[in-house]
Amino acid sequence: MSETKKVQPLTKRDIINTYFRSTFMLGSFNFERMQAIGVAVTMIPAIKRFYHRKEDQAAALKRHLEFFNTTPWPASAIFGVTAAMEQKKAENGEIDEAAITNVKIGLMGPLAGIGDPIYWGTARPILAALGASLALSGSILGPLLFFFGINIIRMLTRWYGFKFGYSQGTDIVQDVAGNRLKKLTQMASVLGLFVMGSLVSKWTSIKMPFVLVSYEQAGKTVNTTLQMILDQLLPGLVALLMTFACMWLLKRKVNAIWIIFGMFAIGILGYWAGIFGL
Amino acid sequence: MNAMQFILVILVALVCGMASVLDERQFHRPLVACTLIGLVLGDLHTGIILGGQLELIALGWMNVGAAMAPDSALASTISAIIVIVGHQSIGEGIAIAIPLAAAGQVLTIFVRTITVFFQHQADHFAANANFRGVEWCHIGGLLLQGLRVAIPTGAVAAIAGTSLVSQWLDAIPPVITHGLQVSGGFIVVVGYAMVINMMKARALMPFFFIGFTLATFMSGINLVGLGILGACAAVVYVQLNPDFHDAIKAPTAATNVGSDDDDVLG
Numbered sequence: 001m002s003e004t005k006k007v008q009p010l011t012k013r014d015i016i017n018t019y020f021r022s023t024f025m026l027g028s029f030n031f032e033r034m035q036a037i038g039v040a041v042t043m044i045p046a047i048k049r050f051y052h053r054k055e056d057q058a059a060a061l062k063r064h065l066e067f068f069n070t071t072p073w074p075a076s077a078i079f080g081v082t083a084a085m086e087q088k089k090a091e092n093g094e095i096d097e098a099a100i101t102n103v104k105i106g107l108m109g110p111l112a113g114i115g116d117p118i119y120w121g122t123a124r125p126i127l128a129a130l131g132a133s134l135a136l137s138g139s140i141l142g143p144l145l146f147f148f149g150i151n152i153i154r155m156l157t158r159w160y161g162f163k164f165g166y167s168q169g170t171d172i173v174q175d176v177a178g179n180r181l182k183k184l185t186q187m188a189s190v191l192g193l194f195v196m197g198s199l200v201s202k203w204t205s206i207k208m209p210f211v212l213v214s215y216e217q218a219g220k221t222v223n224t225t226l227q228m229i230l231d232q233l234l235p236g237l238v239a240l241l242m243t244f245a246c247m248w249l250l251k252r253k254v255n256a257i258w259i260i261f262g263m264f265a266i267g268i269l270g271y272w273a274g275i276f277g278l
Numbered sequence: 279m280n281a282m283q284f285i286l287v288i289l290v291a292l293v294c295g296m297a298s299v300l301d302e303r304q305f306h307r308p309l310v311a312c313t314l315i316g317l318v319l320g321d322l323h324t325g326i327i328l329g330g331q332l333e334l335i336a337l338g339w340m341n342v343g344a345a346m347a348p349d350s351a352l353a354s355t356i357s358a359i360i361v362i363v364g365h366q367s368i369g370e371g372i373a374i375a376i377p378l379a380a381a382g383q384v385l386t387i388f389v390r391t392i393t394v395f396f397q398h399q400a401d402h403f404a405a406n407a408n409f410r411g412v413e414w415c416h417i418g419g420l421l422l423q424g425l426r427v428a429i430p431t432g433a434v435a436a437i438a439g440t441s442l443v444s445q446w447l448d449a450i451p452p453v454i455t456h457g458l459q460v461s462g463g464f465i466v467v468v469g470y471a472m473v474i475n476m477m478k479a480r481a482l483m484p485f486f487f488i489g490f491t492l493a494t495f496m497s498g499i500n501l502v503g504l505g506i507l508g509a510c511a512a513v514v515y516v517q518l519n520p521d522f523h524d525a526i527k528a529p530t531a532a533t534n535v536g537s538d539d540d541d542v543l544g
Contacts, residue, residue, distance in 0.1 A: 023303075026301055028397070028400075030396070040412055057407040069344070072302065116340075120473075130505075146310070146333075186479075186515065186519070189477045189482050190482055191512045194485045194486065194489035195489060196470045198508075199337070204463055204464050204466055247471040257379065257380045260379075264465070267464070
């Protein structure tokens with residue numbers, strides 16, 4: 001089948017429809033094929049636009065119900081590329097099913113490698129930290145700043161990600177591997193790690209009033225506590241060590257919730273033994 | 279709590295539950311969820327403060343790959359109800375939020391397993407090009423996730439005003455509640471560790487230590503200031519990094535792609 005058919009490209013309405021659907025892509029996340037149904041549902045406007053025979057539509061739905069898992073927001077760029085490929089396939093049939101699946105699968109990993117540090121590692125924690133610091137004094141600005149800040153970033157990523165992917169088509173593969181996105185990822189990682197480091201110091205409170213030495217001086221009792229020693233050495237040292245311990249445990253696939261319960265146990269036992277204080 | 283508030287609380291919980299799987303509009307984050315519960319219960323102020331405190335703890339909680347984070351949605355809605363309607367302290371609310379996050383995680387894993395059934399139903403609908411059917415499978419999974427938070431939240435909301443809850447909470451010995459408050463001071467590092475591990479950027483760890491040292495010894499600097507310093511460090515790092523100077527290393531650029539020391543993209 002090599003004759004070229006006239007296929008109408010996605011209309012503005014289709015793109016808006018696809019965008020709206022993509023914001024629900026994780027709704028039916030399951031442990032077998034993860035985000036698969038969400039991908040198929042997002043692709044439905046494109047499938048309807050490009051294919052009119054029932055068997056073509058069924059085949060398209062089937063190939064978008066395959067395993068899919070990546071960082072959700074930038075995934076819109078993959079949907080754009082996929083839509084562009086589907087359009088080409090509908091036009092001349094030269095692109096085979098495997099090519100579409102391969103590009104989708106091939107972009108999943110690299111995109112998560114970019115998306116996770118930028119969105120989950122930098123944008124969200126920093127906005128959340130900023131929002132929370134305002135919220136602690138009861139200011140409504142805190143939640144508002146976080147909610148609107150993160151959602152603007154998300155909407156721009158989805159909307160322009162899809163448009164970019166759709167206009168670039170398979171050329172996007174070079175962009176993903178290229179330097180520009182790598183630069184962005186590195187910048188996000190530097191900023192994210194920098195802020196994490198400062199949070200470890202600023203937003204932990206560990207008090208250790210455990211008395212190490214106690215002596216009489218001019219009729220007064222002078223206590224030297226564990227906290228005083230640690231503060232002279234490096235304030236925040238205990239929090240730093242605890243962070244490393246958590247990183248080590250997480251790397252060994254210990255579930256975060258067990259670590260949290262372990263920390264509760266340490267807190268309760270430490271308070272009971274008098275090592276930690278309020 | 280009147281009937282109207284009860285319905286609104288359940289609606290908020292439903293939205294938060296759906297948001298927790300979608301990870302899209304961030305209604306499931308404590309900062310938003312607790313604020314909304316506070317709003318419908320008429321105590322916005324407490325909701326915001328509790329949300330801020332919980333957000334600090336949950337800062338790094340994220341779903342990456344197939345790994346499930348502790349669930350902030352259920353933790354936020356129920357603890358906000360118990361603090362506001364049950365007249366408990368914020369500290370108490372945080373202490374109960376953590377077991378709730380664990381329970382929520384178990385529930386979402388359960389739902390995500392059940393949703394495999396919808397996945398197979400979707401396959402049948404797809405074979406007949408039944409778009410509506412596939413869409414309903416999707417919505418079905420989403421609704422289950424909403425109910426997973428709405429039902430337990432509704433149950434707690436129904437008893438939160440009675441003396442039952444305060445009796446249970448009063449029965450906890452003070453050494454436990456104080457111990458939980460103590461651990462609240464350092465439990466946040468679990469989230470930080472999750473973020474640092476996810477970055478997979480060992481070579482960039484000096485920036486972590488710079489941030490730590492500056493925050494420790496520069497008293498008076500706030501998050502905005504630290505953020506500006508971090509952003510400057512990020513820009514300078516990329517500007518000076520020879521990996522990104524295509525012009526200089528054009529002859530070797532082709533062979534060097536993917537073989538450098540950072541494993542962010544690996």
